[in-house]
Amino acid sequence: MIRPDFRSTGERFRESIVPALQITVAVTASYAIAHYWLGHAVPLLAVTVTISSLGFVRDARPVRVLESAVGMLIGIVLSESLLLVVGRGIWQIPVVLLIVLLVARVFSASNAFAVAAGVQSMLVLLLPAPVGGPFVRSLDGLVGGLVALLITAILPRDPRRIALHDARALFGAFTDALSLLVGALERGDGSAADRALDRLRGTQPILDAWSASLESARAIARISPFLRRHGPELDAQARVLRGMDLATRNLRVISRRLDFLVRDGVPRPAIAALVASLATSVSLLGQSLDDPRLGDTVRIGLVAVAERLRPDIVAKDAPVTDSVVVLMLRPLLVDLLTAADLPEEKARALLPDV
Structure with missing residues (x-):
């Protein structure tokens, strides 16, 4: 029925x-x-x-x-x-x-x-x-x-509302996947890693929808006297979209790696804490689309995570496979920092030497 x-x-x-x-x-x-x-x-x-x-x-x-x-x-x-x-x-x-x-x-x-x-x-x-x-x-x-x-x-439609709706859908899927990965790392739970990977595999249509709705919103704002003032806001959202597109692709790769890694059932609390901090900053990044004042808080949080991305600290005395995961998080941090309005060169410079 x-x-x-x-x-x-x-x-x-x-x-x-x-x-x-x-x-x-x-x-x-x-x-x-x-x-x-x-x-x-x-x-x-x-x-x-x-x-x-x-x-x-x-x-x-x-x-x-x-x-x-x-x-x-x-x-x-x-x-x-x-x-x-x-x-x-x-x-x-x-x-x-x-x-x-x-x-x-x-x-x-x-x-x-x-x-x-x-x-x-x-x-x-x-x-x-x-x-x-x-x-x-x-x-x-x-x-x-x-x-x-x-x-x-x-008499334009309100394209900003549709674009924000699509953006929230992506951030919801992204943070859900991060939360599942935290659980997988804390408990050595392969099923949680599987669910995270499935969640991320379904993000491409969401990204495509956000890209289309945002492009539509920016095009209408350029010709509509009523929406032209929202141009800078939509440009900022486009910057976030570019960074999140790359970050989502990177997180898919990391998730596949973790899906294999946690099969040994060994908890990895240090890496889990790192990913949990990342999830908090990503959630705030999504909220910053509605409240740009959160931008500084987002950047501070992401910089704090970036400074901890050293295998000799996070994965000390751990197998080399754990160190590889920490290194894989580094490009992801760069993508998120650029989404948070930090130039890519500065974002890369924030990463500690390894």
């Missing part, structure tokens, strides 16, 4: 409110311009182009909106041109569709671009010709695309 996920449903509903309002306003504007100003009786394509250009996708960058609008406009203009040459009928449908799809593929490598062009071309070919002569629907499509772009700038 399939049980409804009310939490996911509620979250999806909340996330859809702003995009739905944005699309509704844009469609109303497109219809009003095409119908009342241009005098088109049924400006269907103005409405469909607007809806399809904006959509509910996470990537609300103006360039994506423009690409969607251009794809549909190509389909409309090309099919209206072909309609004047070949007319309409059963054999014209495959001919027009094939030409539109191939031309669209020449313009863009995006599959969605070609599909959007093909759908609009079929609407042109199958619907009755509007009053006003050729290319009335092309004008409607142009209106829909321009309105979608304008609305993206003057």
Whole structure:
């Protein structure tokens, strides 16, 4: 029996409110311009182009909106041109569709671009010709695309909230994995190391989602007068993302090493304490996205961990395999320090000689 996920449903509903309002306003504007100003009786394509250009996708960058609008406009203009040459009928449908799809593929490598062009071309070919002569629907499509772009700038969605949501998801997975590794090291628990590795293996989609939502937020902030003031905040988040991307890749490698190492069942409290301190600083780094004042605290904590990364102290009298783990933590610390706004050269200089 399939049980409804009310939490996911509620979250999806909340996330859809702003995009739905944005699309509704844009469609109303497109219809009003095409119908009342241009005098088109049924400006269907103005409405469909607007809806399809904006959509509910996470990537609300103006360039994506423009690409969607251009794809549909190509389909409309090309099919209206072909309609004047070949007319309409059963054999014209495959001919027009094939030409539109191939031309669209020449313009863009995006599959969605070609599909959007093909759908609009079929609407042109199958619907009755509007009053006003050729290319009335092309004008409607142009209106829909321009309105979608304008609305993206003057009534933007709140892309910062989505990017922060994705960032918190990554930091949650990262700190969860660190906590599991602490338990694995403290108890020599192979199952905890397995769970940490599984958690980290699932972080790539989270990183990809954060990257896409943040790129969308920065692009919108550059053109929107209402969000432009948030540019520095988003730039800082981009710096954190770059550092966390590298740190996550490094932690996956370390986790695989520890997954093998703790199979002997031997507790390693010194390394566990080091990783626990690291987890605390990473948690604060995630919180600093909401409260930049934590930045100094994050850097102080990470520097304190970096200064302890000496195998002759942490893994004294331990097997060489333990010393290797301590050395593997050093690049991870550099990545986290750069995420915390420390230049890479200074971060590397903080590491003790070995």
